[in-house]
Amino acid sequence: MNTAVLDNKAARRLFLDRHALSEAPAGPAKGADLLALIERLGFVQLDSINTLARAHDLILFSRRPTYRPKALKLLYERDRQLFEHWTHDAAVIPMAFYRQWQLRRERDAARLREKWSEWRRDGFEAQFQPVLDQIREQGPLCSSDVGLDEKRGSGGWWDWHPSKTALEYLWRSGALCVVGRDGFRKRYDLTERVIDQTLCHPLEAEEHAAIVDWCCANALDRLGFATPAELAAFWDHVTLEEAKAWCAEALARRALQPIEVITATGKAQSCYARPDILADPALSTEPTSRLRVLSPFDPALRDRKRAERLFGFDYRIEIFVPEAKRKYGYYVFPILEGDRLVGRVDMKAFRDRDVLQVRALWPEPKVRWGKGRVAAFEAELARLTRLAGVGAYAFDDAWLRGA
Numbered sequence: 106m107n108t109a110v111l112d113n114k115a116a117r118r119l120f121l122d123r124h125a126l127s128e129a130p131a132g133p134a135k136g137a138d139l140l141a142l143i144e145r146l147g148f149v150q151l152d153s154i155n156t157l158a159r160a161h162d163l164i165l166f167s168r169r170p171t172y173r174p175k176a177l178k179l180l181y182e183r184d185r186q187l188f189e190h191w192t193h194d195a196a197v198i199p200m201a202f203y204r205q206w207q208l209r210r211e212r213d214a215a216r217l218r219e220k221w222s223e224w225r226r227d228g229f230e231a232q233f234q235p236v237l238d239q240i241r242e243q244g245p246l247c248s249s250d251v252g253l254d255e256k257r258g259s260g261g262w263w264d265w266h267p268s269k270t271a272l273e274y275l276w277r278s279g280a281l282c283v284v285g286r287d288g289f290r291k292r293y294d295l296t297e298r299v300i301d302q303t304l305c306h307p308l309e310a311e312e313h314a315a316i317v318d319w320c321c322a323n324a325l326d327r328l329g330f331a332t333p334a335e336l337a338a339f340w341d342h343v344t345l346e347e348a349k350a351w352c353a354e355a356l357a358r359r360a361l362q363p364i365e366v367i368t369a370t371g372k373a374q375s376c377y378a379r380p381d382i383l384a385d386p387a388l389s390t391e392p393t394s395r396l397r398v399l400s401p402f403d404p405a406l407r408d409r410k411r412a413e414r415l416f417g418f419d420y421r422i423e424i425f426v427p428e429a430k431r432k433y434g435y436y437v438f439p440i441l442e443g444d445r446l447v448g449r450v451d452m453k454a455f456r457d458r459d460v461l462q463v464r465a466l467w468p469e470p471k472v473r474w475g476k477g478r479v480a481a482f483e484a485e486l487a488r489l490t491r492l493a494g495v496g497a498y499a500f501d502d503a504w505l506r507g508a
Contacts, residue, residue, distance in 0.1 A: 109378070111330065113367045115388045117415055117444040119329040122387035124405040125168045126441065129393040134169035135176035140186050140199060142168060147327050147339070148196040149177075150402045151189070153289045154424070156436045156453045157461070158492045161197065163400040166492045173492075182285035185299070189283040189291070190276075193341045193407065204304045207279070208316045209342045211308060214278035221270060229270035236271045237280065237295070245284050245294040248272055279305065317343050321351040329387075330366055330378040335408065352377050369417035396442040396481040398450065398489060406439060418446040418469070433467060440466075440482070447472045450482075454493035461490050461498040467506045474505060 111119070121127040125145055132138065142165065143149055152160035158174075165172045177197070181187040187197045190206050191213075198206070221229065232252065240246050252268025265273070272293055275281040282299045283291045296305060308316070324339035325331055331339075337348040355361040355377075362380045365373040399406060401422045406412050413419050420439060423431045434451030441447070450466040463486070468474045474482075486498040 108363045108365055108375075109383055110365045110373070111367065111378075111382070111388075113369055113371075113415070114444065116330070116366045118390060118392060119382075119385060119387045120415060121392050121405065121444060122385075122390065123327055123329045124403075126405055127387065127390060127392040129395055130168055130170050130397060132169055132171070134165065134172035136180070136184075139165070139169070139172070139176050139180055143187065143197070144199045144201070145327075146404050147323065148192050148198045148404075150192070150404070150407070151195045151197060152400075152402050154436060157398075157438065157489065158454075159289075160400045160402040162492060163398070164403055166489075167397050167399055167403070170488055178285070188300075191341070193338065194402075203300060205316050205319055205340075205342075207305070207308055208313065208320075209340075210277065210279040212342075217274055217277055221274065228267040229265075229274065232268045232271035233275060233280075236268055236275065240281070240293060240295055245292040246272075247287060247290045247292055249290065317347050317351060321348055321355075325361075325377070325379070329385075330364055330376040330382065332374075332376055335376075335411065338408070368414040370414075374414060392444045394443050396440065396447070396478070396485055398485055399439045399441055401436065401438065403439070412446075416446045420449070434465065442478070442481070445469075445472070447478070448474065454495050456493075456495060459496045461486060461493050461495050463498065463500045463504050465501065465504055465506055479505070 118127065125142060134142070146164075149161045149164050154160065157163065158166065161177065162172070162174045165177065177187075181189070181197055186200050188200055188203055188206075189195065189197055190209065192198075218230070236251055239251060243250075248265075248269040251272060252266045255266040255268055257266055272281065276283060276291075276293055280296055281293045282296045284294045284299060285292050320340050320343045321336045324336045328335060328339065333348040333352050334345055336351070337343050337345045343351075352361060356363070359380060361377045362382070364376050364378045364382060366376050368374055401420070406418075406420060409420055418439065421432075423433060423437070424435055428435070433449060436453075437449045437451045439446050439449050446469060448466055448468045451464040452461060453464070454461045466474070466482070483498075490496065490498055
């Protein structure tokens with residue numbers, strides 16, 4: 106089989122199309138329309154940091170500017186069209202995919218029990234039944250409602266009390282569901298009261314294979330092209346060995362083809378893609394020129410190495426870097442324009458002052474920030490004030506660095 110070649114511009118166009126970033130940001134953003142967008146992305150990562158807006162809200166807003174956080178809350182907590190679990194991190198996921206997560210739940214049940222015991226979370230297994238009994242009697246509970254007689258630590262993941270650890274384990278392994286959040290605290294209920302039990306039975310051998318196939322095929326459809334490692338990492342369910350075996354089998358039945366993707370530096374990376382990839386309309390579709398700010402946890406940027414290969418964009422979030430050692434800032438947002446990442450901005454919503462304050466913006470190398478681009482950025486800031494819940498935006502002195 107001949108190896109096709111995808112040049113860098115075509116690869117970026119395809120990748121942005123798959124992440125709903127090629128078309129102009131517009132359209133309805135509630136109910137079935139919002140669910141369709143999340144299904145297209147696969148999942149939306151949750152994050153608690155709220156310098157501008159929470160990550161999941163900005164991810165959706167950047168694609169549908171009419172989006173408001175209440176729409177996601179209703180879809181998740183009232184309509185039960187989403188469930189919460191893990192991919193590479195905590196995420197909301199379409200309920201239609203719930204059965205596919207049974208592989209993750211069963212693997213987590215074995216992996217976390219051993220791993221957390223090694224971390225000396227003493228006594229958490231003894232709290233399984235008391236926690237289940239308390240929720241059965243009292244209804245959905247947060248971690249602060251259980252283990253009231255247990256010693257409290259710092260609350261960080263390294264210092265959970267036994268009942269908090271039991272809650273997390275029972276959720277990750279399937280006995281409990283997260284049914285919503287109070288602020289950003291998860292509320293847990295019995296899975297049997299929330300999820301159709303036909304979706305929860307243990308996997309048969311043939312179902313295991315079917316889920317591996319689903320994971321790899323659906324990851325590829327959302328990436329456009331990928332290595333086996335990228336397929337395994339997308340949902341973070343399957344192993345690298347399983348992804349490699351899937352690629353070999355799909356290649357043998359001509360459901361895949363090898364492809365060379367040209368990176369931003371001109372090097373070729375070996376990947377797999379669908380056989381008709383070179384006829385995909387996205388390859389010849391010019392992405393919208395609309396400038397927009399992305400979340401650091403946007404699905405298009407989640408894989409930092411992939412973003413660097415495709416766009417030449419070297420990004421590191423610096424929230425855990427001591428302030429004196431930060432190159433940019435605590436929480437810096439990438440800026441997308443067309444098929445290029447053209448800068449990054451440090452900004453924060455000060456709701457007590459009713460303002461979105463831009464502290465600094467750094468253009469990417471060889472990108473000029475003239476009057477037109479600054480005006481486009483200000484138009485985006487005006488849109489973002491609505492999501493941030495403030496009335497205006499403002500700039501620090503000398504905010505545009507190195508332009």
